[in-house]
Amino acid sequence: MTQAPDTTPLVKIRDIRIDGRSDETWLPIIKGVNLTLQRGQVLGLIGESGAGKSTLGLAAMGYTRDGVRISGGSVEFDGIDLLTASAAVKRDLLGKRIAYVAQSAAASFNPAHRLIDQHVEAPVQHGIAGRKDSAEDGIALYRKLRLPNPEEIGFRYPHQVSGGQLQRAMTAMAMSCRPDLIIFDEPTTALDVTTQIEVLSAIRDIVAQYNTAAIYITHDLAVVAQMADRIKVLLRGEEIETADTRTMLTAPVQDYTKSLWAVRSFERPAKPAVQTGAVPLVSVRNVDAAYGKEKVLHDVSFDIHAGRTVAVVGESGSGKSTTARCITGLLPPMAGQILFDGAPLPPDYRKRSKDQLRQIQMIYQMADTALNPRMSVGQIIARPVQFYLGLTGKAKRQRVDALLNQIELDPAEYYNRLPSELSGGQKQRIGIARALAAEPRFIICDEVTSALDQLVAEGILRLLARLQDELSLSYMFITHDLATVRAIADEVVVMKDGYVVEQGPKAEMFSPPHHAYTDLLLSSVPEMDPDWLTNLLVERGVDNIGDAAVNEL
């Protein structure tokens, strides 16, 4: 940081055009974007999925994935033209002066080698340091990134280390040659909020400490607000606008950017309290459940009343989806009961009547894999219509058309389409229509918006809210995203390690006093304020965030 200011940019991308191949034709992914990055600066690249963020990030390294080509423009790194450079020249830069941190550290670490062996590979192969020196340096970096047991953790294999720790180990690996530039490609997207915050603060510290320039790719505006000096917004391969972080957050110029900022404002009005003595539609009573010998649910109890939404919140492994499996009968509980309208349901779905099955439907996280790719939209929705309601012929077709209208898709246009011809949001709508086709009273929504972009997700939430009002449905809404909870829930159930740690009406849950874990969850959700992370670290202390804080509970 004491270096004399260097005015030549580290990365200079001019009018870059990138195509991706699809069915023998090249379609543009990036349509002429400029990007300039000074030494030591952090640039945030944001946009929805399909905006070309990762493609652009990789192009800054002179790299394209299979089936992708750079068809025009230029990429210069420190004066070296990466598009005309030979493979050997590029190999010499990659890992040494330009490093990459991938979205899923669990998939991007080689499962066959220890962390430290992978850490020292770049320095040793690039001839920067010997094995021993760079291993020692690795341990020092692990310590700086606040990994537990820095002396020992490197000798583990990737599968022996948790996701958040792996992501920090990967940041350490990127730092192993002290590069001038690191590309962070959604490094915290796959992590839980309490873990994310730890990784964010570790990345931010180390980048500042070594004055490394970085391109930080994410779809999460609040995250990028903490990390970047400047923000560039991309939409379908084109730049919408670029500005420094504070300006961008307070005064976005373009309508699209404004709409991104506005998403977080959706919130349903609170419903009147449930009458005392009302019979809940679904009641989970003291349920214990296990996979094999491993017990994963402990004495879980909560009620869902007619026409209301209960959000079940918790981090991965907390037992949210397992609870849903118990309610649907896919995983018969070891102990406890599921009551529907006051009457106990048989634990195993095979023992339930068709009518009992019809009342409880599910919508899944990955609409992609939940729809049969070989069946048309019409067939997918018609199947439950015929199975549960016994409609055939014209009546069936009319019902399917009505359902398509309900989810705001035109039957004439969509009836014969295959899932592959739909966008992510449309697929999720088909999933909703399929659930509605059974005319259920209760729907379990398992992370239905977490694979979707914010704008699309908001559309789905609004649709679900409207359907609830029209059809007086009850929802169990499984999510890890507290913004979604705020938007749609009436009651909240917080789960951790298979226990319900807190439950109550939404208004109570979002105002203190909280259970310590709820407090940690709430305080770990990034906010748009660029000073949020800094303030939080001052307030809580670096040792009182993430895994460390969870373990203290």
Added chain:
Amino acid sequence: MGNVLTIILQRLALGFLTLLVVSVVIFVAVNLLPGDFAQSILGQGATPESVAAIRRDLGLDQPMVTRYFSWLGGALQGDFGSSFAQASFANFTGSDSGAGSVAQQIAPRFANTMFLAAVSAAIAVPFALVLGVLAALYRNSVFDRATNIFTLSSISSPEFFLAYVLILFLAVLNPILPSVSNIFADMAFSDRLEKTLLPALTLTLVVTAHMMRMTRAAIINLLSSPYIEMARLKGMSPLRVIVRHALPNALAPIINVVAINLAYLITGVVVVEVVFVYPGIGQLFVDSVKFRDIPVVQACCLIFAAAYILLNLTADIMSILSNPRLRHPK
């Protein structure tokens, strides 16, 4: 590690069980073969009395279940009984030197077959793996295609044809290697190796394609993995990406294919042995079937089955060990 040990013990027990089942199948199948030893040795002069006498001598008049268990009991102790042919020969000469035991008859032949298999494997396995790695490295290049065409045509040609082509080029036109592999017991290792080389090369041509193509496919299958992209983005050379990052994760399928081919080297070499007059177990097996020498046939079958099971078992265990998740549990 206790985890792995349990798995290995389970596999061993399963392997033993399989062998037991196979022994029943072999025994029943061999006994269902048409014709019997007494009739085939007596030929034209077979009277019902003499046939019955020989059958009684050899215990062939006992019920099948009894014979199975007495055979199995012996086999478990390494005693495969007496060869019918040798036994009657011993009777004629009046000597009783024990030369008629099946074990004694098979042992040297089996050793020869193992030697041939070992030499072939020592050439074929590294050759196939290196070719597979190179083909994956230069995938879709001229080299890749040439390798594929070469190995595919060699696996598609009959073994005797490959054998004669090799004899033509390496023994007749350029007399580098002997075309006849007459091996005997007290031969020097180098002589033995020289005589074995030509059949071993033939077998190499036969088994390489399978292993090489699996190596190539297993590696290419992994090349779109995020950790391979990561290795590339660390600036590692293409060869290093493949050998260090892809290969260790591709070992399980490769090991399995190698095991199947090794088993073939032991059990499927009859044709090559005949062409090169190599005194292996394959020839003995065929001769014994011809003479209805049931104890030898059964013993050979059992050895073949054991070889298959043992090699597959080893492959299983090695693929398990190649998985770091099992070697190093959480």
